[in-house]
Amino acid sequence: xxSTIDFIDYAVDQIASSGDVTFKRMFGExxxxxxxxxxxxxxxxxxxxxxxxxxxxxxxxxxxxxxYPNAKEHFIVDIDDKDLSLKVVEIAYLYRLKNPTKxxxx
Numbered sequence: 001x002x003s004t005i006d007f008i009d010y011a012v013d014q015i016a017s018s019g020d021v022t023f024k025r026m027f028g029e030x031x032x033x034x035x036x037x038x039x040x041x042x043x044x045x046x047x048x049x050x051x052x053x054x055x056x057x058x059x060x061x062x063x064x065x066x067x068y069p070n071a072k073e074h075f076i077v078d079i080d081d082k083d084l085s086l087k088v089v090e091i092a093y094l095y096r097l098k099n100p101t102k103x104x105x106x
Contacts, residue, residue: 051073
């Protein structure tokens with residue numbers, strides 16, 4: 001089952017104050033970006049964020065999950081908790097700026 005556009009719109013609305021929030025469809029699911037930086041992966045109406053040490057303190061009680069086969073474990077974000085979601089975005093965004101994803105050469 002893939003994510004619904006209604007759920008994506010809700011997730012985007014929850015973090016809209018964090019910057020320019022956009023999303024793109026990827027392999028039937030979605031990636032949510034803040035200021036063109038990938039932050040959340042949404043699969044089956046579940047919001048995932050990369051499991052990084054910087055998020056351990058605020059997501060210590062969060063569930064862990066694997067968004068798709070062969071993926072690494074991610075934190076599952078309670079998108080209904082707007083304050084927590086915004087804090088996760090802030091930390092993940094700064095992490096991504098400091099540690100950009102390296103693109104492989106073809």
